[in-house]
Structures are given as structure tokens and as C-alpha cells.
Amino acid sequence: MRRRAKIAWGVTGGVVALALAGVGTLMFLNRPLSPEEFEQAVEKQLRAAVDSEPTLSSALFTIYSARNDQLHEFAVGTTHADSDEPAQIDSRYHSASVGKTMLATVFGQLVDEGTVSLDDPVSTWLDDATLAGLFVVNGTDHAAEVTLGQLLSHTSGVADYFEGPVTSGHPLLAQITANPDLRFTPTDLLAYSRDRQQPAGVPGAQFAYSDTGYILLGLALEQIEQKPYAQILDDRLFTPLGMTDSELMTEFGAASGILSLTLDGLDLSDRNALSVDWAGGGVVTTMRDLLTFSRALQEGELVSSESLAAMTNFAHEMDPGIRYGQGMMQFRFSELSPLLFSMTDLHGAVGASGTFALYDPSSENYYIANFGSLDYAQKAIEQLVEIRLLFDRLQP
Structure with a gap:
């Protein structure tokens, strides 16, 4: 089974497991959260993911609400499995198909x-x-x-x-x-x-x-x-937007300085094989830079409304509940699982290594994350669902 085809099944299974926890548990899980409780809950969830998943050394997650200018950033774990250096919210990572x-x-x-x-x-x-x-x-x-x-x-x-x-x-x-x-x-x-x-x-x-x-x-x-593709990205996106931590990866090896990226448990972050992406998704970036890019795109700074409409015309079905436009993916959560009937759709950039930069047009919320594992792509979307449920309970 293709890695991309596992997402819908995984989200459905995860939500069903939550429902089976029982009415009392769900009532407790729906109680409002203070900002401090919310931060602690997300931190705990991400740390549990890293601790329980052998292919993960770190987990990064950002939530930004444009309506009230509210930013939440999280980083847990270490830069690599064999390192004691902690991952940071501004750590650079390979963003896979986000580059599309x-x-x-x-x-x-x-x-x-x-x-x-x-x-x-x-x-x-x-x-x-x-x-x-x-x-x-x-x-x-x-x-x-x-x-x-x-x-x-x-x-x-x-x-x-x-x-x-x-x-x-x-x-x-x-x-x-x-x-x-x-x-x-x-x-x-x-x-x-x-x-x-x-x-x-x-x-x-x-x-x-x-x-x-x-x-x-x-x-x-x-x-x-x-001109070279790397220069095109610099001239048209990275430099105008001040994305100083972003670049198309052209040098590979031990000096890459990016977070771990694993395939079948093998860390590729310092190996030549990362040259496999190029224009299909070879951009190294940070959560802050991706938030900058995502906001500029959605707020009309980069392309016209007509071009954005073409990009977000999600006419093609990848899997049940997952649609594709032009370089962008949409998650229709109510189609992923009937238990998510009230969860609004997200669209944006998604990579096979458990990385994404997604936007909710109904709430103007942005969700950006990196888990850095091709073996964790399905679970990354499950994490997104659970953190969205937590964010919905956050008290104003």
C-alpha cells in the first residue's frame, strides 16, 4: 500500500478509538482548557509521540490564529536520535512535498x-x-x-x-x-x-x-x-518574504544541519539520498518561515485571487476525504470519519515525512508541523486531528 493511501484509514481508526473511550471520557475531554492547560496538553501529546515512536527523534508544531494574532509553538525531542541537542521551534528541517x-x-x-x-x-x-x-x-x-x-x-x-x-x-x-x-x-x-x-x-x-x-x-x-530553480525560489519567495532560514537543498551530507528525517528508521538528514526531491519538494525551512509563506499566499501577497482559486480548486480525489488542486491538498475531515462531522476542512501543503503547512479558511487558523519520518505520515495527520480538538477547547 502506498504511503499516501494510508492517511484516510489511519484518521478514521484513530477517531473510532477515541469514541470507544466512552461517553464519560469524552465529556471530560470536551471541558474548556485554560491557555496553560492547552500548552501542557499539547506538549504532553507531542512528547508521548516521540517517546513511543522509534522513528521519531523530534516533533515540531505551530498553531497560529490570524483573527486574534495568537501564536502557539512547540518543539520536543532532540535533533537526531543519537544527539542530546534539543530540537527548537526554529530548527531547520526538510519539508518534503511542502515544496510543491x-x-x-x-x-x-x-x-x-x-x-x-x-x-x-x-x-x-x-x-x-x-x-x-x-x-x-x-x-x-x-x-x-x-x-x-x-x-x-x-x-x-x-x-x-x-x-x-x-x-x-x-x-x-x-x-x-x-x-x-x-x-x-x-x-x-x-x-x-x-x-x-x-x-x-x-x-x-x-x-x-x-x-x-x-x-x-x-x-x-x-x-x-x-536561472537555476534554487535561485528562482530565492528571488520570488524567500528574499521578498524575508524567509532567511529557507532554501532549496543543493548540498547534502553531514553539514546539512537539519533535523532528522527517517525512512524505515534510517536517518537520511546527512545522506546524499535527500537529493531525491529537488522541485518535487527539496526545500529546507522552519515553522516560522512556513507560517510567513502560508500567510502571504492566503492573504493575497503572492498571487492573484484567480491564481489562488485555481490552486485551491480541489477537483481531484486522492483518497476518501483527501482532495488535490494545483500543488495543494485538502482534507475534508467529515469525509475522513463521520465522527468528525463538525471539523472544518483544511488545505495547504503536505509532505510524506509527516510535515505540513495547512490553513482553515473558516477560522483563519494555520497548522504547521514536522515529525520528520516517512513512517509517520499517517500518524502526523492523526496528531493534527487530536491537537485541533484540544485547540477547539481553548478558552478565549
Whole structure:
């Protein structure tokens, strides 16, 4: 089962377990909390998660209420499993597919500027050699039909190197587990899909989540802007917003200085294998920087209302209760479980390593977290549900 497909089942199971605790327990759990009790409860919950989960060395969580300018920040655990150095609220971490929202935002800016249209074929900027073999279905090459919008919304039909099935050899994550010092270039990642995978279908016919598609988008951006993708992010997002702790990861190894990120219990934070993301989500950042980015995006500082509406048009179902737009994901909690019928929807950026930056438009609350484990992605959303329940009980 794909890691992304476990989320809906996990949230439903967690909420059912809470309901089975009994009416008396639920009544106690619904009592109002003072700010001090709320802080203690969240701290206790996060610490229990780190203590009970072997793949976690730390847990970071931020809640910001824009309506009353209320900020709650938490950091528990240590930077790495073999370290005594405590994790901090401003610790830098690898944000995985959270970076997809940043890439989609840049394309929104280009649309607003009139530089591109989302209906433009990606072949306008990428040559035949780059696209060769990636969109061949039943002997017909559909590369010329693929648009920027289809790549952004995962409807291009291209395979997914990160978690997709393979026709030969081992899946990529298994290769990384066996050799965490593998180094990947964007060309390598495209070659993996070209040589070892099959497209999910013809362009526009289906939703199929694809990191390969976002590698193509990153390469297209470099051609459009005539500069490296890392520089594009700096020029368009990080520098204008003052995100001084954020960058696209281009150097790998022991000097990365980021929090632990584990795959099957193996810490990749200081290994070359983190080069596996690039434009699919290779941004290193902090909770504060992600809050800055998320607020700027939602408050209209980065793209027009029309471009934001396109990003948040959650027309595609990933799993029951989980939808996708363009570079952004939506959680419909009432569909995840009938026991969450009153919990409002969230949307934003989500990464496979238990990291997210989500927004509730009904309350103007932001939820940002990092658990740093690909084995904890499902439980990270369970943690979000439980902390939201705590936050709902916080006294004004």
C-alpha cells in the first residue's frame, strides 16, 4: 500500500478509538482548557509521540490564529536520535512535498504576469529528449499534449518515480534504504520513470500523483526564467518574504544541519539520498518561515485571487476525504470519519515525512508541523486531528 493511501484509514481508526473511550471520557475531554492547560496538553501529546515512536527523534508544531494574532509553538525531542541537542521551534528541517506548493505559487505568479498560461504545453520549454518515453501509452507518444496545468494537478499521466510501481529492478525507496548515499540529479529521476515505469494513462484522463511531473515543472521553470530553480525560489519567495532560514537543498551530507528525517528508521538528514526531491519538494525551512509563506499566499501577497482559486480548486480525489488542486491538498475531515462531522476542512501543503503547512479558511487558523519520518505520515495527520480538538477547547 502506498504511503499516501494510508492517511484516510489511519484518521478514521484513530477517531473510532477515541469514541470507544466512552461517553464519560469524552465529556471530560470536551471541558474548556485554560491557555496553560492547552500548552501542557499539547506538549504532553507531542512528547508521548516521540517517546513511543522509534522513528521519531523530534516533533515540531505551530498553531497560529490570524483573527486574534495568537501564536502557539512547540518543539520536543532532540535533533537526531543519537544527539542530546534539543530540537527548537526554529530548527531547520526538510519539508518534503511542502515544496510543491511553492513551485505552484511561482507558476501562479507567471500566469499573473502573463508569461505563461496553464494551458501551455510543457513541450514549449522542454525538448524531445527530456520528454522522450515519459508519455507513451499503447505505442502513442502523448508528450505534445501535456500542459503545465496537468502537471501541476497530477493529471498528465506521467509515472511517479518516488512511490510508483516499477517494471524492473527495485522501487526507488527500497534502493535508498539499501544505499542512502545514492545521489540523484533531475535527469536521473526522469530516467528512472522512463526506463523502469509505465505512465498511469493518457494526459487529462485521470489523477495520478507524480513527483516525476514536478521534476518536469522545475526544469520548465528554469527554461522560462533562465536561472537555476534554487535561485528562482530565492528571488520570488524567500528574499521578498524575508524567509532567511529557507532554501532549496543543493548540498547534502553531514553539514546539512537539519533535523532528522527517517525512512524505515534510517536517518537520511546527512545522506546524499535527500537529493531525491529537488522541485518535487527539496526545500529546507522552519515553522516560522512556513507560517510567513502560508500567510502571504492566503492573504493575497503572492498571487492573484484567480491564481489562488485555481490552486485551491480541489477537483481531484486522492483518497476518501483527501482532495488535490494545483500543488495543494485538502482534507475534508467529515469525509475522513463521520465522527468528525463538525471539523472544518483544511488545505495547504503536505509532505510524506509527516510535515505540513495547512490553513482553515473558516477560522483563519494555520497548522504547521514536522515529525520528520516517512513512517509517520499517517500518524502526523492523526496528531493534527487530536491537537485541533484540544485547540477547539481553548478558552478565549
